[in-house]
Amino acid sequence: MNEAGLPRGFGWKGFAKQVEYFRIAIPSHAGKGLVRPMNVLPPSLENVTRPVSTALAVRLSGVTKTFGKQVAVDDLSLEVPEGSIYGFIGPNGSGKTTTIRMILHIFHPDSGAVEVLGERSTRSANDRIGYLPEERGLYKKQTVRRALGYFAALKGMGRALAKSEMERWLERMELTEHGDKKIESLSKGMAQKIQFVSAVIAKPRLLILDEPFSGLDPVNMEVIREAILDLRRQGTTVIFSTHDMGVAEKMCDRIFMIFKGRKVLDGDLKGIKAAYGTNVYHISGDGDLGFLDSLAGVEHVRDLGQVREVRYAGDSQVLLKELTSRVRVRHFEIASPSLHDIFVRIAGPQAAEVTHG
Amino acid sequence: MDKVRRVAIGEFLNAVRSKAFVMSLLALPIMAGLAVGLQIYAGKKVDMTPRKFAVVDRTGKLFEVIKTEAGERNARLGEVPAALEGLKSVLPPQPHFTPVQFDPEDRDATALELELSQRVRKKELFAFVIVGPEVFDPDAQTNQVVQYFTLTPTFNELPSWIQRTINDELRRVRLEGAGLDGGLIRKLSRGVEFDRRGLARKTSDGKVEKAKKEDKVKTILVPMVSMLLLFMIVMTSAPMLMNSVLEEKMNKVAEVLVSAVSPFELMMGKLIGCVMVSGTLSFFYLGSIFGFLAKSGLLSYVPWDLVGWFFVFQVMALFIFGSIFLAIGSACSEIRDAQSLMFPAMILVIVPMLVWLPIVQSPHSPFAVVMSLIPPFTPTLMMLRLATPAGVSWWELSLALVLTGGFMVFCVWAASKIFRVGILAQGQAPSLVRLLSWIASK
Numbered sequence: 092m093n094e095a096g097l098p099r100g101f102g103w104k105g106f107a108k109q110v111e112y113f114r115i116a117i118p119s120h121a122g123k124g125l126v127r128p129m130n131v132l133p134p135s136l137e138n139v140t141r142p143v144s145t146a147l148a149v150r151l152s153g154v155t156k157t158f159g160k161q162v163a164v165d166d167l168s169l170e171v172p173e174g175s176i177y178g179f180i181g182p183n184g185s186g187k188t189t190t191i192r193m194i195l196h197i198f199h200p201d202s203g204a205v206e207v208l209g210e211r212s213t214r215s216a217n218d219r220i221g222y223l224p225e226e227r228g229l230y231k232k233q234t235v236r237r238a239l240g241y242f243a244a245l246k247g248m249g250r251a252l253a254k255s256e257m258e259r260w261l262e263r264m265e266l267t268e269h270g271d272k273k274i275e276s277l278s279k280g281m282a283q284k285i286q287f288v289s290a291v292i293a294k295p296r297l298l299i300l301d302e303p304f305s306g307l308d309p310v311n312m313e314v315i316r317e318a319i320l321d322l323r324r325q326g327t328t329v330i331f332s333t334h335d336m337g338v339a340e341k342m343c344d345r346i347f348m349i350f351k352g353r354k355v356l357d358g359d360l361k362g363i364k365a366a367y368g369t370n371v372y373h374i375s376g377d378g379d380l381g382f383l384d385s386l387a388g389v390e391h392v393r394d395l396g397q398v399r400e401v402r403y404a405g406d407s408q409v410l411l412k413e414l415t416s417r418v419r420v421r422h423f424e425i426a427s428p429s430l431h432d433i434f435v436r437i438a439g440p441q442a443a444e445v446t447h448g
Numbered sequence: 449m450d451k452v453r454r455v456a457i458g459e460f461l462n463a464v465r466s467k468a469f470v471m472s473l474l475a476l477p478i479m480a481g482l483a484v485g486l487q488i489y490a491g492k493k494v495d496m497t498p499r500k501f502a503v504v505d506r507t508g509k510l511f512e513v514i515k516t517e518a519g520e521r522n523a524r525l526g527e528v529p530a531a532l533e534g535l536k537s538v539l540p541p542q543p544h545f546t547p548v549q550f551d552p553e554d555r556d557a558t559a560l561e562l563e564l565s566q567r568v569r570k571k572e573l574f575a576f577v578i579v580g581p582e583v584f585d586p587d588a589q590t591n592q593v594v595q596y597f598t599l600t601p602t603f604n605e606l607p608s609w610i611q612r613t614i615n616d617e618l619r620r621v622r623l624e625g626a627g628l629d630g631g632l633i634r635k636l637s638r639g640v641e642f643d644r645r646g647l648a649r650k651t652s653d654g655k656v657e658k659a660k661k662e663d664k665v666k667t668i669l670v671p672m673v674s675m676l677l678l679f680m681i682v683m684t685s686a687p688m689l690m691n692s693v694l695e696e697k698m699n700k701v702a703e704v705l706v707s708a709v710s711p712f713e714l715m716m717g718k719l720i721g722c723v724m725v726s727g728t729l730s731f732f733y734l735g736s737i738f739g740f741l742a743k744s745g746l747l748s749y750v751p752w753d754l755v756g757w758f759f760v761f762q763v764m765a766l767f768i769f770g771s772i773f774l775a776i777g778s779a780c781s782e783i784r785d786a787q788s789l790m791f792p793a794m795i796l797v798i799v800p801m802l803v804w805l806p807i808v809q810s811p812h813s814p815f816a817v818v819m820s821l822i823p824p825f826t827p828t829l830m831m832l833r834l835a836t837p838a839g840v841s842w843w844e845l846s847l848a849l850v851l852t853g854g855f856m857v858f859c860v861w862a863a864s865k866i867f868r869v870g871i872l873a874q875g876q877a878p879s880l881v882r883l884l885s886w887i888a889s890k
Contacts, residue, residue, distance in 0.1 A: 195707045197872070214710060222707040228700030232466070244454045245708040289704065 146173040147206070148297050148328035149194055154203030156189055163189040165352040166203070171330060171345075173296075176323055178343030179332040180430070182438045186352040187332050188225070191299055194330070195222060208296055218247045221295030225302045225332070227286050231275040235266065235285055238274060239292055246293035253292065260288040264314065280311045287315055291322065298322060301332040316342070336431040346430065348437065355437050364427040367436070371428045372410065373398040378418035386413060393432075398422060402432070451709040455717020460724040463688060469725065472684045476733055491540035499543055499606050502550040502564055502576035510579050511549045513617045514610070518545045521609070545606060550576065561597065568599050575600075577610055584621055646837050670751055671808050671835035675800065675828050677733060678762060682797060682827075685726035686769040687790075689718055693777030693871070694786055702871050711868040719770045719860070726766055730759070757834055760849075765827035767856045769797060771863035775883070778870035785877030800828040811836045821848055823855030862887045 149171035156164040164186045171177045181187050192198040193205050196214045208216040229238050236257060243253035261267045264284045274282060283306060291298060300319070304312045319342070323329055333339050339346060346363060348356035356363055374380070375398045383392045388405035403410050407425055414420050428436075463469050505511040522544045552560050557578075564576040575598035582588035594614055596607045623630045644662035651657050696702045705714055734755070741747050772793045780786040800819075807816040811833045820829035820840075826848045833840050840848075865887045870878075878886070 192872075197703070197706050217708060220707070222704060224700070224703040224707075226700045226703065230462070230695075230701060231699060233462070241458050242704070242708070244458065245451065245705070247450065247454075 147171060148173045148175075148208060149330070150204075150206040151190070151193070152204045152206075154190075154193060154200040154205060156186075156193060156198060156200050162352050164193070164200070164349070167349070167352075167354055168203075169347060169354065169357065171328060173328050174323065174326055175344045176319070176329040176331055176342055178339040178346045179330060179349070180334070180336070180339055180346060180356075180434060181349040182334075185438075186349045188301065190349060191222075191301065191330070191332060194299065195220060216297075218293065219296040221290040221293065221298040223287060223290040223298075223300045223303055225305070229274045229282060229286060229289070232273060234271050234273055235261070235277070236270045238285070239289055242289040243292045248293050256292050256294065257288075260292060263318065264288060279306065280308055283307055284311060284314065287318070291318070295327060297328045297330070299330045299332075302334065303331070304333075304335065304338060336429065336434060340430045348434065350438050356433070360430070363430075363433065367428045367433050370402055370404060371426045371432060372401045372403055372407070373422065373424040373426050374401055374414065374420070375399065375422040376414065376418040376420045380418065382417060386410070398424075400426075400429075400432070402428075451713040452717045452720065455709060455714055456720035456724060459692065459718050459721025462692075463721065463725045464728060468688070473729060473732055475684075476680060477736055494540050494543065496541060496543045497574075498546045499574040499603075500546040500548060500572075501606065501610075502567070502573050503547050504550050504552050504560065504564075504576065504578040506552075506579055506581040507583060509584070509621075510614060510617060511547065514547050514613055515549075517613045518547050521545060542605065545609065548573075565597065568597065574598065574603075575606060579614070583614075583618060584625075586622055666749060666751075667837055668808065670749060671832045672804070673737075674751075674754060674758060674835045675804060675832040677730070677737075678758065678765065678828050678831050679797070679801060681726050681730050681733070681762060682765045682769055684729060685722050685766060686773045686797075688725070689722050689770050690773035690777035690786055690790065692718065693774055693867075694780065694783060697778070697781055697871070697874075706871055711871055712864050714871075715771070715774055715864055715867045716860075718774060719767060722770045723763055723766050726762060727759070730762060734758075751835060754831075754835055758831060761827035761831050764852050764856055768824060768827075768852075768859045769793065771859040772796075775863035775866040775870070778867040779873065779883060779886075780870075780877040781874050782877070789877060789880075796824040800825050800832070804829070804832055807832060808836060811838045811840075817844060820844070821851060823852045826852040865889065 147170050149169065151167055151169040154164060154167045155162065167186075167190065169190075179187050179190065189198060193200050194207055195217060196205070196207075196212075199212075205212060208219055210216040230241075233241070239257045239260075240250075240253055243257065244250075248256075257270075258267070261270050264287075266281060266284060266288075269277060269281060274285065277285065287303065290300070298319070303315055303319070307315065319329055319331075331339070331343055340360060343360065345359050346356060347354065358366075373395070374383070380399055383389055383399060383401055386403075388403050388410070389401055390404055391400075391402040393400040401410075411420070411423055414423070503511050503514055525542050525544070528539060550564065555563065560578070564573065567573045568575065575596060577597075578595045580593045580595075583592050583594060585592070594611070596610065598607075620630050623633055645659040646662060648659040649657050693702075696705060709717070738747070738750060741750060773790070776786055776789045776793065780789060803815075803819055806813070807819065807829060810816055816829075816833060819825055820833050821844070830840065830845070830848050834845075866883055869886045869889070
């Protein structure tokens with residue numbers, strides 16, 4: 092976390108890289124009420140950008156899953172192109188894990204079709220999928236090598252190949268010397284790295300990671316992040332479920348957001364941000380900016396530390412004029428909305444508590 | 449099937465490398481060894497202090513007899529009958545009996561009892577005996593009693609010996625008093641030998657095989673040991689499955705596992721792994737028992753024709769109880785919840801232990817037949833009946849195999865339905881009704 096209470100890379104400097112300073116060109120729809128009613132997907136957002144690659148790692152077609160009377164996933168269609176890093180975001184209980192479990196054929200949909208790595212509605216592809224669930228653990232009494240060997244065997248891996256991959260990953264994670272220790276004797280960080288290795292040891296073509304960085308210190312987080320990016324470079328498709336908007340923004344090519352079982356966002360980050368408009372301003376100035384909340388057209392103000400993030404439904408020139416009339420403006424930036432902001436706009440303020448972005 | 453094999457091997461290796469397995473492997477021999485060893489050790493730790501007891505002989509004729517007999521007994525101590533020569537080293541030693549005569553003089557009965565009781569309390573005596581004055585008179589109405597007093601009524605050897613010695617002497621004196629020859633009476637009243645045998649049978653080559661002498665070891669001990677062994681193996685192996693699933697749920701490994709193998713494959717792999725583990729256990733147990741018997745020259749007691757049935761019933765019992773315990777383990781998230789659900793299953797395992805005696809005594813009674821055909825009880829009770837000399841008719845065995853086989857398939861099917869839902873369920877354990885609804889779900 093940085094001084095502003097934000098994750099690394101998502102502070103002022105992070106923003107500076109992402110925004111166009113003092114962009115003068117005002118979008119044609121600015122000032123026409125960009126903020127839509129909660130939870131309603133803007134027509135332009137459904138599959139903002141269609142997958143470029145025709146090869147798909149995952150295709151969900153009209154998938155619905157209910158538990159009793161509760162609809163966990165409602166008529167969901169999704170296409171995950173091969174070789175991409177696809178971020179699954181959504182508040183707790185929105186249907187992310189159910190969707191992942193359907194991709195893994197742990198759950199069967201009530202209706203619709205699930206196609207994974209070319210296999211339709213069967214578990215045949217599961218040996219080519221690596222999975223790291225959010226609630227994860229290992230056999231505490233087993234040694235690292237035995238635990239990894241077992242997971243590799245379950246994926247149908249031959250003993251010799253499993254051994255060489257195991258040693259390669261242990262070396263990469265700097266855990267070779269701990270290979271014969273029992274899992275229970277490892278530190279939390281080491282155990283988390285072993286869990287990651289257990290998901291990737293069988294050279295998966297599709298890797299599903301549910302909150303892979305939770306509880307990791309920055310050093311180990313970087314090790315895992317690099318490993319994920321390496322796997323992607325080698326052609327592995329990565330599905331990445333997270334609450335951490337900063338991580339999702341930095342790592343994912345495409346974002347899918349599910350809310351109350353329904354898809355509310357799907358596309359590449361640039362397209363999503365563009366579609367959500369440029370009604371977000373970053374402002375700083377000399378003097379008290381407490382009046383911002385009371386300005387006509389201001390819908391939301393968020394203190395980011397160095398600047399205030401303001402969502403304003405109106406003409407940017409009017410806002411700038413209003414500001415200059417009250418304080419000396421140091422910084423005025425028309426910014427893209429952050430993923431966090433989009434997330435909160437869709438899921439409501441209560442969802443902000445479960446995100447880190 | 450390959451996944452099932454991989455899970456089974458993983459489970460087997462996991463189990464046999466654990467300390468719990470080594471403990472269970474050694475538990476039976478250690479417990480048996482301890483039980484026998486401790487008994488022998490305790491038997492040898494007999495208090496060898498001579499049992500000095502006072503005799504108040506109001507007849508004036510018995511003390512000398514008691515003294516003479518005690519002397520002869522003490523001289524014979526350490527001798528064992530030829531048949532028990534091999535067991536000489538383990539037979540418990542016996543203390544000497546030392547009678548002393550006590551003259552009551554003119555003390556009244558109460559004072560006499562009190563005085564001698566004080567001497568027993570002071571450990572001057574171990575006990576005292578008061579022989580009534582008219583014990584020799586068969587027509588006497590009173591004073592015919594012999595009273596024995598002690599602070600240690602649990603030591604039975606002494607009063608039994610005194611009673612036997614006095615009665616033998618009384619009988620001899622009374623018979624002689626009646627003008628009868630004691631030796632002749634003993635000869636005439638001797639019973640006949642009662643030779644207990646099984647049944648004669650015709651062998652396959654037409655020869656008649658004479659009925660064999662009844663052997664208590666074969667009629668009671670072999671069936672009991674066979675059944676107990678099966679019970680112990682089921683009790684050792686099946687609950688391991690429940691703990692294994694619970695551990696996977698508590699350690700959050702379950703979701704990764706079911707992403708790699710289907711819940712049914714996982715369950716079957718675990719069951720087969722459990723059969724492999726218990727097979728190893730029985731191999732070890734039976735091997736140890738056979739080895740011990742061979743060394744003791746008692747290998748003839750091994751019912752070789754039953755060894756195959758033992759493994760058949762073992763596999764059936766493990767599939768039945770293993771799937772029940774797996775279902776319980778998968779449905780719960782905490783050991784405490786699992787233990788409460790385990791109770792009804794444990795009753796099914798234990799019932800045969802409560803009814804085995806009447807069944808072994810009457811292996812063809814309607815009760816025995818019906819009980820041994822109830823599937824959860826069949827493996828242990830049919831094994832018990834098979835091991836009795838009477839055996840089991842072919843139709844009973846066939847029916848038992850069909851019923852138990854069907855029940856086994858049902859248990860595995862029902863458990864797989866519970867396992868499928870339970871393995872990823874978290875929170876409070878489901879009620880029995882909810883478990884049934886999981887079984888009924890599509």
